[in-house]
Amino acid sequence: MTPRSLRDGLLAAALALISVAGHAQNAAKPEPLKSGLEFTGPEVRELQRDDFANPGMLWITRGERLWQEPAGAAGKSCAGCHGEAKTSMQGVAARYPQFDAARARLINIEGRIRQCRESRQQAEPFKYESAELLGLTAYVGQQSRGMPVNVPIDAQTRRHFEAGRDLYYRRMGQMNLSCAQCHQDNWGKKLGPETISQGHSVAYPIYRLEWQTMGSLHRRFRSCQSGVRAELLPQGSPEFLDLELYLAWREGGLPIETPGVRR
């Protein structure tokens, strides 16, 4: 099949799958909560479980080395300020995204790393999807492996939570589908060759076999947007950060699995 006819096939499959239903703007969590890993095949599960064969570990090795390397005008390494990642970064990814009070906006792990790179090391911040940023993000994420996501919504983040929820339920693209129509109302069902999962973010960044490389959560958001033929938002955009916060609330309690593997 050409990519075009494949996409048209998916479109037809999606339209057949999703019955038109009115939606209350209530934030809802899937029950029971299930990791995306449960919707993949045994080979993918095995690959994620094997700490050597998991290709994401190559990026983590890169991140681990970068952690030690002095950089920028400050000539400091991440370790120079944070010490051993195993202790200083333990549990950090489980409580992100957070409110960055100094800049009055949400910030995720990638954002923190870019910020430390720029203002603390005085070096060029790493680009989104670069091997460096993915490697460090995955390395920081790995230090929370097995720990439950716990991002409470408070007075400072409520506005972002609500914006994220609204976006989650908003229909978009030529296919006119919302995130919730697939991941809240139809998880477990087939969409072309894939099984729709509950759409959690606990395994990110992931190694995706289709990409043949590692990718960020925002890249995954973009591939879902492109799947419904919607306009793609940029990585690191405020809208994606709002969505990330909504997902963190929705998947609260699920353990972090970084680095995940997906098909």
Added chain:
Amino acid sequence: MTARIQVPASARRGEVIEIRIAIQHPMETGFRLDDSGRAAPKNVVNALVCRYNGVEVFRAEMGSGVAANPFLSFFTVADASGELVFDWVDDQGQTGSERAALTVTG
């Protein structure tokens, strides 16, 4: 090019041991189109050699059929403490090298 090697921390003399290596490499087939629609030039790790205390114990030649970030494993016999050294090269002439120590007892 980041790589990871897995070697048992120690082994008994005469024991058959598994050695594994993973290399971060896009393994461009030469058929894929890049973002601007041009064919990305073929670039794969085409040769990889492993020497155990200077003696070649494993060699792989690879082509376009191998997926990105190749993962290889092979068996060898532990005969003396020392070092395993991997060297590889891709079509663009970029080389990589990685080593691991092995302790042999008995």
